[in-house]
Amino acid sequence: MRIAVGQFAASPDWKDNLVACQELTAEAVRGGADLLVLPEGVLARFTEDRHRIREVAQPLDGPFVTELLAATAGSATTVVVGIHEPSEDGRVFNTLVALRDGELIARYRKIHLYDAFGDLESANVRPADEPPVVIDVAGTKVGLMTCYDVRFPELARLLVDAGAEVLALPAAWVRGPAKERHWEVMVTARALENTCWVAASGECGPRNIGNSLVVDPLGTVRSRLAAAPGLAWADAAPDATAAARRTLPVLANRRFAVDPTVIPLGAPQ
Numbered sequence: 016m017r018i019a020v021g022q023f024a025a026s027p028d029w030k031d032n033l034v035a036c037q038e039l040t041a042e043a044v045r046g047g048a049d050l051l052v053l054p055e056g057v058l059a060r061f062t063e064d065r066h067r068i069r070e071v072a073q074p075l076d077g078p079f080v081t082e083l084l085a086a087t088a089g090s091a092t093t094v095v096v097g098i099h100e101p102s103e104d105g106r107v108f109n110t111l112v113a114l115r116d117g118e119l120i121a122r123y124r125k126i127h128l129y130d131a132f133g134d135l136e137s138a139n140v141r142p143a144d145e146p147p148v149v150i151d152v153a154g155t156k157v158g159l160m161t162c163y164d165v166r167f168p169e170l171a172r173l174l175v176d177a178g179a180e181v182l183a184l185p186a187a188w189v190r191g192p193a194k195e196r197h198w199e200v201m202v203t204a205r206a207l208e209n210t211c212w213v214a215a216s217g218e219c220g221p222r223n224i225g226n227s228l229v230v231d232p233l234g235t236v237r238s239r240l241a242a243a244p245g246l247a248w249a250d251a252a253p254d255a256t257a258a259a260r261r262t263l264p265v266l267a268n269r270r271f272a273v274d275p276t277v278i279p280l281g282a283p284q
Contacts, residue, residue: 016049016050016152016153016154016155016181016250016251016252017046017048017049017050017248017249017250017251018048018049018050018051018052018181018212018214018229018248018249018250018251019039019043019046019048019052019246019247019248020051020052020215020216020227020228020229020238020240020246020247021039021042021043021051021052021053021054021216021227021244021245021246021247022053022054022216022218022219022225022227022240022244022245023035023054023057023218023219023220024060024218024220024221024223025054025056025057025058025059025060025187025218025220026059026060027059027060027071028059029059029079032057032058032059032060032079033078033079033082033083035057035244036053036057036083036086036094036096037082037083037086039051039246040083040086040087040092040094041086042246043092043094043246044090044092046246046248048092048248049092049093049152049153049155050092050093050095050152050153050157050181050183050214051092051093051094051095051246052095052096052183052185052215052216052227053094053096053097053185053216054096054185054186054216054217054223055097055109055111055125055162055185055186055187055216056068056097056098056187056218057096057097057098057187057218058071058072058073058079058098059071059099060187060218060222062221062222065139066138066139068099068107068140069101069105069106072098072099072100072101072107073098073099073100073101074100074101075100075110075119075122077100079098080098080112080114080119083096083114084114084117084118084119085117087114087115087116088116089116089117090115090116091116091153093113093114093115093152093153093157094113094114095111095112095157095159095183095185096111096112096114096185097111097112097161097185097187098110098112099140102141106138106139106140107139107140107141108124108125108140108141108143109124109125109128109136109140110123110124111123111124111125111148111159111161111183111185113150113159120150121148121150121159122148123145123147123159123160123161124143125140125142125143125161125163125164126142126143126144126164126170126277127142127163127164127166127167127170128140128163129162129163129189131163132189132191132194134189136163142280144277144279146275147159147170147173147174147177147275149178152181154253155180155181155251155253156177156178156179156180156181157179157180157181157182157183158171158174158175158177158179158181158182158183159174159182159183160174160182160183160184161184161185161186162184162185162186162187162188164184165184165186165201165202165205165215166201168204168208169273171205171208171209171211172208172209172273173273175266176272176273180212180251180253180256181211181212181214181251182206182209182211182212182214184205184214184215184216185216186216186217186218187217187218187223188217188218188223188224188226189222189223189224190222190223190224194224198217198226199226199236202228202230203230203234204234206230206231206232206234207230207232207233208265209232209265209266210232210233210256210259210260210263210265210266211232212229212230212231212232212249212251212256213229213230214229214251215227215228215229215230219240219242219244224242225240225241225242225243226239226240226242227239227240227247228240228247229247229249229251231255231259232255232256232259232260232263233262233263237249
């Protein structure tokens, strides 16, 4: 599988962000990517007035996804990107869409919301209580996660238990003390403890760190970006995954299973 991870700085205008996604998609298609991972929540970015995302969120049949679907038509490249879609309670869902050849092939609504480091994503975003999502890309199973999800190793393990050999991780990782270190450690840990590939896309710009990267099943960074917009590339060979799992059989050696039951928010732990 040929993987591309892309990053750019999203603006408050969905039309500008659509153009950025279309350009990165075209570049990935030209480069022969099987999988393109773009950042989280790039329909619109409001650094200060974050409640405005409620006003501009679009359904999955809205113009943003519809136009991006058109950009994938005639191509075998699967594009995974994050948007915000309206929900019934007035907030929005932070949703990943997987698009290929003009079709919406999967949707994943973010489970773990970023109520941490002084942020309160749940003020405007509704958490999902849906099962993890795994899709097929060029004969390889790919699990979908979003940003803060990476801090919860049980979700990554559930995806791998469902057959994922690659984790696609769109993000908008907020700057802060040691946050770049957290990002790289967490992405690498999810790859290493599950002997899988992680294709992590981070939005760049004034609020977020960028630093998109692809990590292999033994924890080696195969490709990365810094703070500028662009694409990073890596080839995730199935035999490399199989070899890693023979060398480091942590999945075979483990003694505990992960309970897939979703814990209701606010329930005692």
